[in-house]
Amino acid sequence: MARNSDKKPQIIDAAIKVFAEKGFYNSKVADVAKAAGIADGTIYLYFKNKDDLLISLFETKVSELLETFKNALLAFKTAKDKLNEFIRLYFQLMEEQQDLAEVLQVELRQSSKFIKEYHPQKFFDFLNIIGDIIKEGQQNGEFDSTLSVNTTKLAIFGSIDELARQWILSFEHKFDLKQTANNVASIFIKGMAPVI
Amino acid sequence: MARNSDKKPQIIDAAIKVFAEKGFYNSKVADVAKAAGIADGTIYLYFKNKDDLLISLFETKVSELLETFKNALLAFKTAKDKLNEFIRLYFQLMEEQQDLAEVLQVELRQSSKFIKEYHPQKFFDFLNIIGDIIKEGQQNGEFDSTLSVNTTKLAIFGSIDELARQWILSFEHKFDLKQTANNVASIFIKGMAPVI
Amino acid sequence: MARNSDKKPQIIDAAIKVFAEKGFYNSKVADVAKAAGIADGTIYLYFKNKDDLLISLFETKVSELLETFKNALLAFKTAKDKLNEFIRLYFQLMEEQQDLAEVLQVELRQSSKFIKEYHPQKFFDFLNIIGDIIKEGQQNGEFDSTLSVNTTKLAIFGSIDELARQWILSFEHKFDLKQTANNVASIFIKGMAPVI
Amino acid sequence: MARNSDKKPQIIDAAIKVFAEKGFYNSKVADVAKAAGIADGTIYLYFKNKDDLLISLFETKVSELLETFKNALLAFKTAKDKLNEFIRLYFQLMEEQQDLAEVLQVELRQSSKFIKEYHPQKFFDFLNIIGDIIKEGQQNGEFDSTLSVNTTKLAIFGSIDELARQWILSFEHKFDLKQTANNVASIFIKGMAPVI
DNA sequence: GATGAATGAGCCTTCATTCAT
DNA sequence: AATGAATGAAGGCTCATTCAT
Numbered sequence: 001m002a003r004n005s006d007k008k009p010q011i012i013d014a015a016i017k018v019f020a021e022k023g024f025y026n027s028k029v030a031d032v033a034k035a036a037g038i039a040d041g042t043i044y045l046y047f048k049n050k051d052d053l054l055i056s057l058f059e060t061k062v063s064e065l066l067e068t069f070k071n072a073l074l075a076f077k078t079a080k081d082k083l084n085e086f087i088r089l090y091f092q093l094m095e096e097q098q099d100l101a102e103v104l105q106v107e108l109r110q111s112s113k114f115i116k117e118y119h120p121q122k123f124f125d126f127l128n129i130i131g132d133i134i135k136e137g138q139q140n141g142e143f144d145s146t147l148s149v150n151t152t153k154l155a156i157f158g159s160i161d162e163l164a165r166q167w168i169l170s171f172e173h174k175f176d177l178k179q180t181a182n183n184v185a186s187i188f189i190k191g192m193a194p195v196i
Numbered sequence: 197m198a199r200n201s202d203k204k205p206q207i208i209d210a211a212i213k214v215f216a217e218k219g220f221y222n223s224k225v226a227d228v229a230k231a232a233g234i235a236d237g238t239i240y241l242y243f244k245n246k247d248d249l250l251i252s253l254f255e256t257k258v259s260e261l262l263e264t265f266k267n268a269l270l271a272f273k274t275a276k277d278k279l280n281e282f283i284r285l286y287f288q289l290m291e292e293q294q295d296l297a298e299v300l301q302v303e304l305r306q307s308s309k310f311i312k313e314y315h316p317q318k319f320f321d322f323l324n325i326i327g328d329i330i331k332e333g334q335q336n337g338e339f340d341s342t343l344s345v346n347t348t349k350l351a352i353f354g355s356i357d358e359l360a361r362q363w364i365l366s367f368e369h370k371f372d373l374k375q376t377a378n379n380v381a382s383i384f385i386k387g388m389a390p391v392i
Numbered sequence: 393m394a395r396n397s398d399k400k401p402q403i404i405d406a407a408i409k410v411f412a413e414k415g416f417y418n419s420k421v422a423d424v425a426k427a428a429g430i431a432d433g434t435i436y437l438y439f440k441n442k443d444d445l446l447i448s449l450f451e452t453k454v455s456e457l458l459e460t461f462k463n464a465l466l467a468f469k470t471a472k473d474k475l476n477e478f479i480r481l482y483f484q485l486m487e488e489q490q491d492l493a494e495v496l497q498v499e500l501r502q503s504s505k506f507i508k509e510y511h512p513q514k515f516f517d518f519l520n521i522i523g524d525i526i527k528e529g530q531q532n533g534e535f536d537s538t539l540s541v542n543t544t545k546l547a548i549f550g551s552i553d554e555l556a557r558q559w560i561l562s563f564e565h566k567f568d569l570k571q572t573a574n575n576v577a578s579i580f581i582k583g584m585a586p587v588i
Numbered sequence: 589m590a591r592n593s594d595k596k597p598q599i600i601d602a603a604i605k606v607f608a609e610k611g612f613y614n615s616k617v618a619d620v621a622k623a624a625g626i627a628d629g630t631i632y633l634y635f636k637n638k639d640d641l642l643i644s645l646f647e648t649k650v651s652e653l654l655e656t657f658k659n660a661l662l663a664f665k666t667a668k669d670k671l672n673e674f675i676r677l678y679f680q681l682m683e684e685q686q687d688l689a690e691v692l693q694v695e696l697r698q699s700s701k702f703i704k705e706y707h708p709q710k711f712f713d714f715l716n717i718i719g720d721i722i723k724e725g726q727q728n729g730e731f732d733s734t735l736s737v738n739t740t741k742l743a744i745f746g747s748i749d750e751l752a753r754q755w756i757l758s759f760e761h762k763f764d765l766k767q768t769a770n771n772v773a774s775i776f777i778k779g780m781a782p783v784i
Numbered sequence: 785g786a787t788g789a790a791t792g793a794g795c796c797t798t799c800a801t802t803c804a805t
Numbered sequence: 806a807a808t809g810a811a812t813g814a815a816g817g818c819t820c821a822t823t824c825a826t
Contacts, residue, residue: 007810023306025221029796039812044797109361110219110306147383151359151376155383158358159351165305166350180347187343187351191387203785225821235787237823246821399789415698417613421817431791436818501753502611502698539775543751543768547775550750551743557697558742572739579735579743583779595806617800627808629802638800 008046011036012057020099024054024107054111055118061100062122065093069129079137084185086130087160091177094164105165130156134192143192156188204242207232208253216295220250220303250307251314257296258318261289265325275333280381282326283356287373290360301361326352330388339388352384400438403428404449412491416446416499446503447510453492454514457485461521471529476577478522479552483569486556497557522548526584535584548580596634599624600645608687612642612695642699643706649688650710653681657717667725672773674718675748679765682752693753718744722780731780744776 014036018027029050033040047053072089076082094101108120130153137143163184167174210232214223225246229236243249268285272278290297304316326349333339359380363370406428410419421442425432439445464481468474486493500512522545529535555576559566602624606615617638621628635641660677664670682689696708718741725731751772755762 028794040796041798041813042811045810050796106305109302147379148371148376151371151379152383154358154362155355155380158354158356160354162350162354162357163347175344175347180344183343183347184351187348187384187387189387190389191383191385193386224819229788236821237788238786240822241785420815432817433792433819434790437789442817498697501694539771540763540768543763543771544775546750546754547747547772550746550748552746554746554749555739555742567736567739572736575735575739576743579740579776579779581779582781583775583777585778616798621809628800629809630807632801633806 007036007038007042008056009060011038011043011046011053012060015053015057016061016099016103019054019057019107020102024050024103024111029053051111051118054107057103058108058111058120059122061104062120062126066122066126066129068093069126073129073133079133079140079142080189082133082136083130083156083189084181086133087156087185088178088181090160091164091167091181094168095177098168101164101168105161105168127153127157137192141194144194146195147192152192159184159188203232203234203238204252205256207234207239207242207249208256211249211253212257212295212299215250215253215303216298220299220307225249247307247314250303253299254304254307254316255318257300258316258322262318262322262325264289265322269325269329275329275336275338276385278329278332279326279352279385280377282329283352283381284374284377286356287360287363287377290364291373294364297360297364301357301364323349323353333388337390340390342391343388348388355380355384399428399430399434400448401452403430403435403438403445404452407445407449408453408491408495411446411449411499412494416442416495416503421445443503443510446499449495450500450503450512451514453496454512454518458514458518458521460485461518465521465525471525471532471534472581474525474528475522475548475581476573478525479548479577480570480573482552483556483559483573486560487569490560493556493560497553497560519545519549529584533586536586538587539584544584551576551580595624595626595630596644597648599626599631599634599641600648603641603645604649604687604691607642607645607695608690612691612699617641639699639706642695645691646696646699646708647710649692650708650714654710654714654717656681657714661717661721667721667728667730668777670721670724671718671744671777672769674721675744675773676766676769678748679752679755679769682756683765686756689752689756693749693756715741715745725780729782732782734783735780740780747772747776 011032015027015032018031018035021027022031029043030040032053033043036043043053047056069086069089073082073085076085108123111118131149134143134147134149134152134156138145138147138149160181163180167177167180207228211223211228214227214231217223218227225239226236228249229239232239239249243252265282265285269278269281272281304319307314327345330339330343330345330348330352334341334343334345356377359376363373363376403424407419407424410423410427413419414423421435422432424445425435428435435445439448461478461481465474465477468477500515503510523541526535526539526541526544526548530537530539530541552573555572559569559572599620603615603620606619606623609615610619617631618628620641621631624631631641635644657674657677661670661673664673696711699706719737722731722735722737722740722744726733726735726737748769751768755765755768
C-alpha cells in the first residue's frame with residue numbers, strides 16, 4: 001500500500017517474526033509477505049529467493065549486533081569488564097529481541113550448513129569480539145596466556161548462547177538473566193585467571 | 197536385504213547419515229530409504245511419519261548416550277574427575293560419530309521447537325548428568341555451592357557443544373580435541389571452585 | 393487408478409489432445425494429467441518436465457510416422473509413384489490424426505527453436521524420406537537431375553504441410569484432400585520432370 | 589528517449605527482435621520494454637495487452653508486406669514473371685528481415701490458433717496475391733486452368749515459406765537463396781503449365 | 785512384511801498488468 | 806504521457822504418504 005516506505009527492512013523484520021515462530025522451513029514466503037503487509041511477489045523485488053531472504057537477514061542483523069557490541073565495549077577498560085559487559089549485553093539484547101534471538105540461534109546453525117554457498121563471515125566476526133577480549137586480557141595479565149583464544153572464545157560463546165536459548169525456550173520458570181550473566185562471567189573470569 | 201535384521205535401527209542409522217549431510221528439511225524420505233537399502237514405503241511400517249523418524253532417532257540415540265555416560269562415570273569418584281571425564285567422553289563420542297553429532301546438535305535444536313508435541317525429555321535427562329556432577333561437587337566442597345545448578349549445567353553443556361559443533365564444521369585446521377577437553381574442563385573446574 | 397496400464401503412451405496421447413486444443417504454452421500440466429486420468433505428479437514419473445513431455449511426444453510420434461511411411465513406400469516401384477503415395481498418405485494420416493497433426497505442425501516449429509538443446513533429428517529423418525525419393529527419381533531419369541535435393545524436398549514438404557495445416561484449421565469449406573493430393577503430386581511431378 | 593518519436597512502431601520493432609529471439613511465450617513484456625528503451629507500463633499505453641501487441645505487430649507488418657508486394661508486382665506483365673518476382677522478393681525480404689521472418693512464420697502459426705478472437709485476415713490477403721497471380725495465369729493460358737486456385741496458392745506459399753524458415757534456422761551451410769528462388773519458381777511454372 | 789507406483793496437497797516463483805507519482 | 810514499484814493470480818514441480826500387489 002504505502003509506496004514509499006523502505007521495504008527491505010520491513011520484510012526482514014517480518015521474516016524474523018515469522019521464522020522465529022515457525023522456523024524457516026515451516027514458514028511460507030506468503031506468511032512473510034502477509035506479516036510485512038505486502039504482496040507475495042514484492043519480496044522478490046528485494047530478495048533473490050527465500051534462501052536469500054534468510055541470508056540477508058543474517059548479514060544485516062549480525063552486522064548491527066557487531067556494531068552495537070563494538071560501541072558498547074568502548075566504555076570499558078579492562079578485559080574482565082569487557083567480558084562482563086559482553087555477556088550482560090548479549091543477554092539483554094536476546095531478551096529484548098527474542099524473535100531475532102531465536103532466528104539467529106536456531107536458523108543460523110541450521111542454515112549455515114545447508115544453504116549452499118553461504119559462509120557466515122559476519123558471525124565469525126562477531127565471535128572474534130570475544131577473541132579480542134581474551135587476547136587483550138592475556139596481554140595485560142588478566143587471563144592465563146596459555147589458553148587457546150580460538151577454543152576459549154567458542155567455549156564462552158557456547159555457554160551464553162545455550163543459556164540464552166534455553167531462557168527463550170522455557171515458557172515458565174525463566175531464570176534471572178542478570179544474575180546468570182554475573183555468574184557465568186564470574187566462572188569464566190575465575191576460570192581463565194593466570195596460574196600463579 | 198538381510199531377511200531377519202531389524203529394520204528399525206537400520207533405518208535410524210541411514211537417517212543419521214542422510215540428515216547429517218543434508219539436514220532434516222532438505223532430506224527426502226526416499227533418500228533415507230535408499231541409504232537404508234529398503235523401499236520408501238517400508239519406513240512407514242516402522243515410523244509414523246518423517247517427524248516421528250527424527251524424534252525416534254533422538255530418543256534412541258540420546259538414550260544410548262545416557263547409558264554410555266552413566267556407565268563411564270561410575271569409575272570416577274570426585275566431581276572434578278567426573279566432569280573431566282564427561283567432557284573428554286563427549287568430545288570422543290562426537291569425534292567418533294560425527295554424523296550423529298551433527299544431527300543431534302543441529303536438528304535437535306531446530307526440531308525441538310518446531311515439531312509439534314515433541315518435548316526432548318531425554319535430552320534434559322542427559323543435561324542432568326552434568327547437573328548431578330555439579331550438585332555432588334557442591335555437596336563435597338569441590339565446587340562453589342552458591343552456583344545455580346540449572347544455569348551452570350547449561351553453561352558447561354553450551355561450551356562443549358559449541359566446541360564440538362565448530363570442530364565438526366571446520367574442514368581444515370581442526371583444533372586438538374583432547375587438549376581442548378582438558379582446557380575447558382580446567383576452566384570450569386577453576387571457575388566453579390568454592391570461594392575461600 | 394489402474395495401476396498396471398502403461399502410462400507413458402497414455403500420457404502422450406492425452407498431451408496430444410490437450411496441446412492440439414490449447415497449444416503447448418496455454419496447456420497446464422494439470423490439464424494433461426486430467427485428460428490422461430492420472431494425478432499431476434504421475435507425469436513427472438515418466439517425463440522430466442513439461443518440455444520433456446513435448447519433446448518425447450515428438451520423438452515418439454515422428455518415429456512412428458517414419459516407420460509408417462517407410463513401410464508404405466516399399467510397395468511402390470517408381471519415384472513418381474512413391475511421391476504420389478507419400479503425399480496421399482501424409483494427407484490421410486493428418487486427416488485421421490488431426491490432433492497429432494496440429495501438435496506436430498504448430499508446436500514442432502515453435503518448440504524446436506525455443507526449447508533449449510532440442511534438435512529435431514527425427515523430423516529431419518522424416519524429411520529425408522522425400523529426399524530419397526527425389527534422389528531415386530533423379531537416378532532413374534524420372535526427375536531433373538540438376539535439382540537440389542535439399543531444397544526441393546523442403547519445397548515439397550512445405551507445400552503439403554501448409555495444405556494440411558490449412559485444411560485442419562478451416563472449419564467449413566474444407567477442400568477435398570484426396571483430389572488435392574493428386575493435384576499437388578501432379579504439379580511436382582510435372583515440375584520436376586527432366587528437361588528434354 | 590527521443591521526445592517526439594512515435595512509440596508504437598518503436599515498440600513493435602523491439603517486439604519483433606525479442607519475439608524472434610525467444611518466441612512469444614518465452615518473452616516477457618519487460619524484455620520488450622527494455623529493448624524499446626521504455627518503461628514496462630508504457631507498452632500498455634499503446635497496446636491493450638501482450639496478445640494485442642503480437643496481433644498489432646502482425647497486422648502492421650503484413651500490411652506493409654502487402655503494399656510492398658503489390659507495388660513490386662506492378663512492373664511485371666505475365667503471370668510467370670509475377671510469380672518469379674513474388675518468390676524472389678519473398679526470399680529477399682525474409683533475408684533482409686530475418687527477425688520479422690521468424691516472428692511471422694513461427695508465431696503467426698502458433699498464435700492465429702490460440703489467441704482468441706484473432707483471425708489473420710491480412711495474412712489471407714497476402715496469400716491472395718499468389719491466388720491472383722494464378723488466376724491471371726489461368727485466364728491468359730499460362731497455367732493449367734483446371735487447377736484449384738485455393739489449394740495451389742497454399743502449395744506455393746507453403747513451399748517458399750518452408751524454404752525461408754529452414755534457411756533462417758540453419759546456422760551454417762545456408763543454401764543460396766537466389767538460386768533456390770529460381771528453382772522453385774521453375775518447378776511451379778513447369779508444374780502448373782497447361783496440359784496440351 | 786515389503787514394495788514402489790501413484791497420489792495430490794502445497795508452495796515457491798514468475799510475470800502480465802495496474803496505478804500512484 | 807511516462808514511469809516502475811507493487812500486485813497477486815497462476816502453475817510447474819516436489820515429495821510425504823498411501824495402498825494395491
